[in-house]
Amino acid sequence: MRTITHIDRMQKVSDDLKKEGKTIGFVPTMGFIHEGHLSLIDIANKNADVTVASLFVNPKQFTPTEDYRCYPRNLARDKKLLKKRGCSIFFYPDVDAMYSKYFKTEVYVRNLSKLLCGVRRKTHFKGVTTVVAKLFNILKPDIAVFGQKDAQQVIILKRMVEDLNFDVKIVIGPIIREDDGLAMSSRNIYLKKKEREEASVIFKSLKEAEKMIHDGERNASRIKKRMRRMISTKKSAAIDYIRIVETKELRSVNEINGEILIAVACFFGKARLIDNIIINL
Amino acid sequence: MRTITHIDRMQKVSDDLKKEGKTIGFVPTMGFIHEGHLSLIDIANKNADVTVASLFVNPKQFTPTEDYRCYPRNLARDKKLLKKRGCSIFFYPDVDAMYSKYFKTEVYVRNLSKLLCGVRRKTHFKGVTTVVAKLFNILKPDIAVFGQKDAQQVIILKRMVEDLNFDVKIVIGPIIREDDGLAMSSRNIYLKKKEREEASVIFKSLKEAEKMIHDGERNASRIKKRMRRMISTKKSAAIDYIRIVETKELRSVNEINGEILIAVACFFGKARLIDNIIINL
Numbered sequence: 001m002r003t004i005t006h007i008d009r010m011q012k013v014s015d016d017l018k019k020e021g022k023t024i025g026f027v028p029t030m031g032f033i034h035e036g037h038l039s040l041i042d043i044a045n046k047n048a049d050v051t052v053a054s055l056f057v058n059p060k061q062f063t064p065t066e067d068y069r070c071y072p073r074n075l076a077r078d079k080k081l082l083k084k085r086g087c088s089i090f091f092y093p094d095v096d097a098m099y100s101k102y103f104k105t106e107v108y109v110r111n112l113s114k115l116l117c118g119v120r121r122k123t124h125f126k127g128v129t130t131v132v133a134k135l136f137n138i139l140k141p142d143i144a145v146f147g148q149k150d151a152q153q154v155i156i157l158k159r160m161v162e163d164l165n166f167d168v169k170i171v172i173g174p175i176i177r178e179d180d181g182l183a184m185s186s187r188n189i190y191l192k193k194k195e196r197e198e199a200s201v202i203f204k205s206l207k208e209a210e211k212m213i214h215d216g217e218r219n220a221s222r223i224k225k226r227m228r229r230m231i232s233t234k235k236s237a238a239i240d241y242i243r244i245v246e247t248k249e250l251r252s253v254n255e256i257n258g259e260i261l262i263a264v265a266c267f268f269g270k271a272r273l274i275d276n277i278i279i280n281l
Numbered sequence: 282m283r284t285i286t287h288i289d290r291m292q293k294v295s296d297d298l299k300k301e302g303k304t305i306g307f308v309p310t311m312g313f314i315h316e317g318h319l320s321l322i323d324i325a326n327k328n329a330d331v332t333v334a335s336l337f338v339n340p341k342q343f344t345p346t347e348d349y350r351c352y353p354r355n356l357a358r359d360k361k362l363l364k365k366r367g368c369s370i371f372f373y374p375d376v377d378a379m380y381s382k383y384f385k386t387e388v389y390v391r392n393l394s395k396l397l398c399g400v401r402r403k404t405h406f407k408g409v410t411t412v413v414a415k416l417f418n419i420l421k422p423d424i425a426v427f428g429q430k431d432a433q434q435v436i437i438l439k440r441m442v443e444d445l446n447f448d449v450k451i452v453i454g455p456i457i458r459e460d461d462g463l464a465m466s467s468r469n470i471y472l473k474k475k476e477r478e479e480a481s482v483i484f485k486s487l488k489e490a491e492k493m494i495h496d497g498e499r500n501a502s503r504i505k506k507r508m509r510r511m512i513s514t515k516k517s518a519a520i521d522y523i524r525i526v527e528t529k530e531l532r533s534v535n536e537i538n539g540e541i542l543i544a545v546a547c548f549f550g551k552a553r554l555i556d557n558i559i560i561n562l
Contacts, residue, residue, distance in 0.1 A: 007446060011446075011448050015448075018299065018300070019299070019300065019302070021300070100443070100444075102440065102443075102444075102529070103444050104390050104391040104392055104393060104440055104444060105388065105389070105390050105391070105410070105440060105441050105444035105445055106388075106389050106391065107386065107387075107388050107414075107445070108386070108387050108389065109385050109386050110385040110386070110387065111385055112385060129386070130445075133388075133414075133445050134444075134445050134446045137445055137446040137447050137448060138446045138448075140448070159383065159385055159386060160386050162381070162383070163381075163383075163384050163385060163386035163415075164386055164388070164411075164414050164415050164418055165288060165292075165415045165418040165419045166418050167292050167296075167418060167419075167421070248383070
């Protein structure tokens with residue numbers, strides 16, 4: 001696995017790969033690699049000739065009160081895991097090279113960026129779309145692989161790609177879970193023992209919602225109420241939101257119908273965890 | 282000259298050109314081609330293997346009170362002129378294909394977009410940066426050629442390209458003028474005879490400013506005052522702004538020093554005309 005840190009160099013390498021007729025599969029990460037990321041590497045390997053993973057803890061997608069400075073990092077381990085999984089190129093740019101002192105440009109997807117996680121994390125998705133636009137221009141991928149755990153991010157990035165005509169195919173990898181159902185996340189490291197045990201209730205509440213719908217329930221309020229009650233039995237849980245929305249404009253639905261997203265954000269201690277399920281009736 | 286109207290088709294053609302090792306020079310236009318545009322075609326021809334011109338009257342860069350609907354159009358003449366000047370590909374997309382009903386994404390360059398022309402034309406530059414980002418992703422040019430007449434646009438687009446890591450070299454063509462010095466513009470067609478005669482005072486005021494500086498004047502206020510007085514002698518002139526700014530952040534300068542931009546926007550009848558000069562001491 002080749003490590004590239006310079007933006008110009010990365011662009012040149014991508015150009016050369018394209019001239020050789022090779023396709024590029026891209027997996028953007030913020031590092032602290034877990035099986036969720038590695039499953040995206042598998043998808044890239046399967047769908048493109050060359051897999052490039054980036055590691056960039058993007059300051060612009062953290063709001064001022066969030067965990068940018070203490071976001072978990074382990075470069076040596078990350079590189080080892082990515083290499084072992086068949087990643088060919090590791091792009092690891094410097095924050096000052098990504099954001100010069102003159103930096104002024106933002107890429108913003110209206111409406112969608114304000115909802116769900118955007119209510120609490122007001123500038124988060126603007127930070128995501130801006131850095132992904134940059135990374136697309138640097139890596140020039142044919143496909144880019146994102147995880148379904150960040151369901152809203154996926155919807156926003158697909159919108160951005162279509163609106164700005166990025167010639168990149170977005171591929172979504174399924175959520176990878178621990179044995180008890182907790183969605184894998186770099187932020188799970190923040191969980192204390194008791195919190196970690198209790199956090200699996202998020203997925204259990206989503207499964208319960210799925211079961212209710214399977215059994216014929218169509219009323220979104222009743223489903224959310226049951227989920228809220230389940231999660232609230234856990235002492236360390238502080239629910240941020242439980243929402244049931246359609247997947248195009250992320251508008252709340254009253255009745256379950258068509259393709260819907262059930263999304264949860266919940267604090268356990270200092271860790272803010274998200275999870276979701278998509279149901280298509 | 283080949284005409285392409287579909288976005289996917291254009292991307293495919295650009296990809297194929299790149300695979301052949303050809304470089305692409307891009308001249309974006311809103312049509313109603315004049316010698317100013319054609320001089321940019323010459324520059325593209327000189328600096329790239331294949332010249333692509335686009336014609337797209339971009340609704341998003343007009344503010345609601347502006348001339349989007351009556352913006353001058355003459356497709357047949359435009360195509361003839363571009364072909365004659367050596368343009369290889371003419372990209373002419375449909376407005377509904379460029380902006381679907383789900384469109385939500387904007388590219389915005391903070392601060393710079395609010396100043397000078399951005400004071401009156403609040404959403405103008407956001408429209409410009411958004412459409413140019415789209416066109417770059419569609420045409421994948423190696424170089425893109427813009428005219429110096431739109432001095433603020435040039436500064437904003439260079440900022441966007443650097444900030445978002447577009448792998449596109451921006452080349453600037455000099456202002457092309459009529460015999461009496463009026464900067465060529467598609468909007469000059471709006472000028473009535475008397476207005477047309479009087480409009481040449483804009484360039485004369487810029488030349489006067491240049492002469493004052495050449496003669497040792499360093500006080501920006503005195504220069505602007507003289508320019509204002511010159512332009513105000515013309516009955517049909519209504520000055521929007523006369524500004525002297527540094528070229529990095531577009532901040533007003535009191536004293537002439539380093540690289541400065543003297544920029545004028547002035548209505549003559551219903552035509553809002555802009556012109557500028559850059560001086561490097």
